[in-house]
Amino acid sequence: MDRLKGKVAVVTGANSGIGLAIAKRFAQEGARIFMTGRRQAQLDAAVREVGANARGVQGDVGNLADLDRLYAIVGREAGRIDILAANAGHGEFLPLQDVTEAHYDSIFASNVKGTLFTVQKALPLLSDGASVILTGSTTGVTGAPAMSVYSASKAAIRNFARSWIQDLAPRRIRVNVLVPGATLTPGWNGLAATDEQRQEFVRHSEAAAPLGRLGDPGETAAAALFLASDDSSYVTGSELFVDGGSAQI
Numbered sequence: 082m083d084r085l086k087g088k089v090a091v092v093t094g095a096n097s098g099i100g101l102a103i104a105k106r107f108a109q110e111g112a113r114i115f116m117t118g119r120r121q122a123q124l125d126a127a128v129r130e131v132g133a134n135a136r137g138v139q140g141d142v143g144n145l146a147d148l149d150r151l152y153a154i155v156g157r158e159a160g161r162i163d164i165l166a167a168n169a170g171h172g173e174f175l176p177l178q179d180v181t182e183a184h185y186d187s188i189f190a191s192n193v194k195g196t197l198f199t200v201q202k203a204l205p206l207l208s209d210g211a212s213v214i215l216t217g218s219t220t221g222v223t224g225a226p227a228m229s230v231y232s233a234s235k236a237a238i239r240n241f242a243r244s245w246i247q248d249l250a251p252r253r254i255r256v257n258v259l260v261p262g263a264t265l266t267p268g269w270n271g272l273a274a275t276d277e278q279r280q281e282f283v284r285h286s287e288a289a290a291p292l293g294r295l296g297d298p299g300e301t302a303a304a305a306l307f308l309a310s311d312d313s314s315y316v317t318g319s320e321l322f323v324d325g326g327s328a329q330i
Contacts, residue, residue, distance in 0.1 A: 084310045086111030089159045091151070093142050093199055094169030096123040098266030099216065101130065102298035103166050103305045108134045110306060112164065115155050117142070142169040142195030148202045155206060162206045164309045167199045168216040172231030185230050192234035196241065200256075210253045214308050215242055217258040217320065219328040239320065246318040255317035257308045262286070262324025264296035290325030 090107045094100040096118025104114050104127070114135040118124035121139045128137040138154055140147030155162060170192040175184050200213060207213070220228050221235030238258060245256045263286035287294055301323045307313050308321060322328055 082109055083111040084306065084312070085164070088112040088163040088309075089115075089155070089161055090164035090166065090309065091115045091117070091155060091162050091203065092166040092168060093117045093195075094216075096120060096127045099261060099264060099298045099301050100166070100168040101127050102302035103168060104131050104135060106299070106302040106306050107164065107166075107309065108132055110310075112309075113159060115151070115159070117147075117151055117169065141191075142167075142199050143190035145198055145202070148198055152202055152206060160206075161208050162203055162211060163208050164212050164214070165200065165203050165207065166214045166216070166305060166309070167196045168214075169195055169199070170216060170234070172218075172228065172234075174227040175230065176227040177229055180230060188230050188234050192231070193237045196238060200241075200245065207252070207254055211255070212309050212313070213245070213249075213254060213256040214305055215256065215258045217260045219260055219262045219322070219324045222260070222320075222328050242318055242320075255308075255313070257313070257316060257318065258320045259301065259305055259308060260320050260322045260324060260328070261301045262290060262296055262322070262327045264298055264301060264323075266298055286327070290327040291330060292325035294325065296323060296325060 085107055090112040092100055092104045095104045095116035104116050108114050108131045114131060116128055116135055116137050117140050119141050124137045124139055128135045138151045140151055215238050217238045218235040220232040221239055224232050242256045242258045304321050304323045
């Protein structure tokens with residue numbers, strides 16, 4: 082249980098779901114964790130759940146001042162980052178004919194702008210040989226009805242990794258994309274506006290996965306641990322799907 086012993090990790094969007102599961106798994110493996118989330122009360126509860134090795138810093142990754150404040154705290158208290166899990170993001174169902182400028186701006190501000198500047202502003206603190214993990218989505222590969230803006234934002238994440246591994250190669254910083262499929266999280270449940278829509282989404286997602294079920298956040302966190310650890314020392318620029326096979330058929 083010490084695969085990350087002595088490492089310093091930053092996990093964004095860590096107040097619930099996949100981000101919280103990643104923070105918990107990293108802490109269990111010995112890492113010191115800095116967690117971010119937009120909602121203070123929820124973040125405080127998540128930090129308590131992770132334990133003594135965790136420190137919460139409230140903020141929105143789409144707000145560059147919040148990112149500056151986060152990294153000032155990390156720099157002052159830890160001095161470096163060995164693992165950066167840029168996980169924060171959100172989505173919602175909206176068919177093409179209903180897409181608004183506000184919908185587009187909200188999703189791209191967190192998923193694309195937020196990811197870009199989460200990584201860029203971390204660069205002075207990132208250790209040579211650090212691991213950067215970006216959270217993508219199967220929709221970035223397959224598309225999905227009423228999810229075009231979210232899907233496009235996650236496709237951008239994939240291309241960030243392809244470019245950044247070249248930018249960061251002189252420092253041996255690895256960048257990989259973690260690609261969850263339908264996973265039982267509060268954010269996933271919140272995509273549906275009604276219980277009927279949610280049930281239909283569950284049925285469709287289970288049918289689409291050869292394993293015939295939804296994922297658990299802990300399963301995605303286990304894959305993140307692989308990408309964070311030295312076990313993946315020769316893995317960079319890759320996509321690691323944790324989707325029950327749904328995007329592979």
